[in-house]
Amino acid sequence: MKEFLSTKAKGICFLLFLAFLWEIVSRNKLISPLYFPPISKDLVAFYQLMLDGTLPLEVIRSLGRIFGGFFLAVVVMIPLGILMGLFKPIYNLFEPLTELLRPLPPPAIIPVVMLFLGIGEAMKILVIAFACSFPILINTMDGVRSVEPTLVDTAKTFGRNRYEVILQVILPASLHQIFTGWRVALPIALIVDIIAEMVGALNGIGRFILLMQRRFDIPEMYAGIFLVAIVGYALNALLRYLNRTLIGWHKAKFEAVI
């Protein structure tokens, strides 16, 4: 614990040092302060934009899209992943399609979706859902496939029917793998959301950053970027929290075995 604290403290000191360097470099015009204003200015802009509600409003809209798309992907892809993992015919039906779509970088479909749905919420949610789908689907499928067959047999011998086996054995046994899918998908959702907002949106943090750049409000632009970083960090913290509460046993078992 002590060691952990001291390493963490070291990391924070380094961060402060970099911020200080930024300030110096900018103030001494080593890099044009026009494009690279001193961090103190950026932070002031950040503070003001947070206070007057501009940034919170933008970020709430972005988060709405991120979670909207993410949950859409979860709701569709987890059941599909379970079915594909359990039943060969369903796997054979969907596998070529998913293999074809998977390598497609999600931003590539934005123009198509825009044709049909314009630049509204539906477009962004759909693109984000598309991007999240594959990590969620593939990890769910793998998780289901690697469930220990003896566990399934155990549930059957103790009188569980097919649905109970799925809910009480397959799902908890593959949860950590399903979760891996989430951990991959959620940062992707953030990335795709920012891109989608830059390409076509009336609000949201991605559009805000681009707009500030075009208006040449550079400290405000950096303020937006800071917020995206914070959002990314918060999403990660949320995942870590869920990981601990949902599948703490898995980590503990892993550590016990090692």
Added chain:
Amino acid sequence: MPGPTLLRAEQLRRTYIRGESEIAACANITFSVNKGEFVCIVGPSGCGKTTMLKCMCHLLKPTAGKVFVNEKEIDRPPKEMILIFQDYSRSLFPWRTVLKNVLFVLEKKRLSRKERLDIARSALSAVYLSGFENHYPWELSGGMQQRVAIARGIAFNPDILLMDEPFASVDAQTRSDLEDAILEIWSKFSQTILLVTHDIEEAIYLADRVLVLSGRPSEIREEIQIDLERPRNQLTTKEDKRFIEYRHHIYTLIREEGQKCEIAGI
């Protein structure tokens, strides 16, 4: 005093398909188990014992043959009979504590919460695991994990308990402790037990009746009534002249089977 027939297998056969060829794991298995009996099936490793047990409780579909429980033919895992698996460590739910692993088998029974807890606790104490309720299975030793699996079996209180080499992978001391624990549970709860093992002494020590399997594809080669007093004792029973005669006889049978397999190139 043999009770009514509880379990009957009739011409049970199971083959595995591997590529082009078909391997018969067990062929033509016919036997029955009476209520209250302790029956052991003994056969060499790889002769199809696990396959046979899984077919008995319909976790595997038999290629041919029938299984009757209480004279009713079964076509799904029957409620009256449960199987304790050979690879016990894989049969325990790692996300459930020991107590919750045992409670798992009671969740579908119409019982109050308190009754469930009482049954689970007493099953755990019957295998000397009181105090480990809140441990996770992977925090326990192999022998303890196996006892959790056994506790689950007895908490369920089936009419008949099938056990697949339950003591095969524990050390000698734990093994004799577990053998005696099983005998105690068997007589205390008037269980009916069908236990499969590759260990001849274990089979004789535990059973009322020993069925000797042939090599693969396995059939019942011979049936031997064991006339040894109960309660049995790890020392005196195993020193008994009759015990040694049984062992001699069964050993010879199994060796013959082994030689037959070698000649046939199996």
